[in-house]
Amino acid sequence: MKLSLIIPVFNEKEVLPVLLDALRPVLAGFRCDYEIVFIDDGSRDGTRQLLTAAAASDPRIKVLGFSRNFGHQAAITAGLDFVSGDAAVVMDADLQDPPELLRDMVGLFEQGFDVVSAQRTGREGEGPFKRWTAAAFYRLMRRAIDERLRPQVGDFRLFSRRAVLALRGFREQHRFMRGLVAWLGLKEAILPFHRPARAAGTTKYPAWKMARFAWTAISSFSALPLKLSLVGGLLLTALGFLYGGFVLYETFVLQTTVRGWGSLVCLQLLFSGATLTAVGLVGDYVGRIYEELKGRPLYVVSEVTNLAPPVLPPRG
Ligand code: UDP
Ligand code: MG
Secondary structure (H helix, E strand, C coil): CEEEEEEEECCCCCCHHHHHHHHHHHHHHCCCEEEEEEEECCCCCCHHHHHHHHHHHCCCEEEEEECCCCCHHHHHHHHHHHCCCCEEEECCCCCCCCHHHHHHHHHHHHCCCCEEEEEEEEECCCCHHHHHHHHHHHHHHHHHCCCCCCCCEEEEEEEEHHHHHHHHCCCCCCCCHHHHHHHHCCCEEEEEEEECCCCCCCCCCCHHHHHHHHHHHHHCCCCHHHHHHHHHHHHHHHHHHHHHHHHHHHHHHHCCCCCCHHHHHHHHHHHHHHHHHHHHHHHHHHHHHHHHHHCCCCCCEEEEECCCCCCCCCCC
C-alpha cells in the first residue's frame, strides 16, 4: 500500500524543519511506500526554497507551488488532485495534527473505512474566543448544513482512494471541504485526539479569514440566510401592520395628537436597514452564482517538483 500526505503550507518557514523531523521517524516505522505532497500556497518567506531543497534530497517529497495565495481549501483541493496513494491524509504543517495519529488512521483505513476523521477533544494554545467561536461554528453548521457534519472535526482526515476520486469531482469555487465530505456520505470513522498548540510560527487564520471561512461554509451549502431574511421581512411587515393599528386607535379613539417624529425616524432606519440587508444577501448569492458560472480554475500551479501532472475529471 502507498500512503500520501497532503500538507498545505503558507509562510511556514519556522515550522517546516520541525515538521520534517517529526514525520521522518513515524513514516519510517510504516512498512508501506509513501509520498509527502506539500502545497506551497504562495508563501513569500522562503518556504518554497526550503521545500525544493528537501525535495531534491528525497524523491518522496513532492512540491506543488501555487502562483499566489489561493487559500487553505484550494491547497487541499490541489493536493487531492495530485496524490497517487491508496490512502491520503490531509494535515496542517504546524504539528497541530500530530503525525503519531497516522498509524491509527491507517489501521482504521485497513479495516475498510473510506474516511477517518480526527476529532479534537481538547485544544491547546487557543484562547477562549477561538474556542467559543469554534464550538458555535460547529453547532450552527450542523443545524444549517448537514447533520452528518462532525463536531470538532477539522481538515485532518484520511481519505481512501475512492473518497479522493469522489472529492476530485467537486469543482466548485467556494469550497468547504468538511461539508463536501459530509455530503459524500462514505463510511467514516472518528478518531479522538487532543490538539496541541502550534509547534512554531503564528496562525495563518486571523479572525477575518475565519469569518470569511464560516460565511463560505454556510452560503455554499445552504440558502438558509435568504430564508431567514424572508422571515425577518415578513415579521417586520407584521409589526408595521400592528403599529398602524395602534396609530389608528390613538387617532380616532384616544384622540391624542400623533407625536410621531422619533418613531418615524426609527421605523425608517429599521425598514431601510432590513431591505438593504436582504438585497445585499441576495447580491452575495448572485455574486457566487456569477463566480461559479465563470468556471475559473481553483488554483494555478507555477512550479512542480517530483510530481507528474494530475488526471482531472472532465468538467461538467
Ligand atoms: N494555510 C494555507 N493557506 C492559507 C492559510 C493557511 O495553506 O491561506 C495552511 C497553513 O500553512 C497550515 C494550515 O493551512 O498548514 C492551517 O493553518 P493554521 O495552522 O494557520 O490555522 P489554525 O490551525 O490556526 O486554524
Ligand atoms: Mg494550526
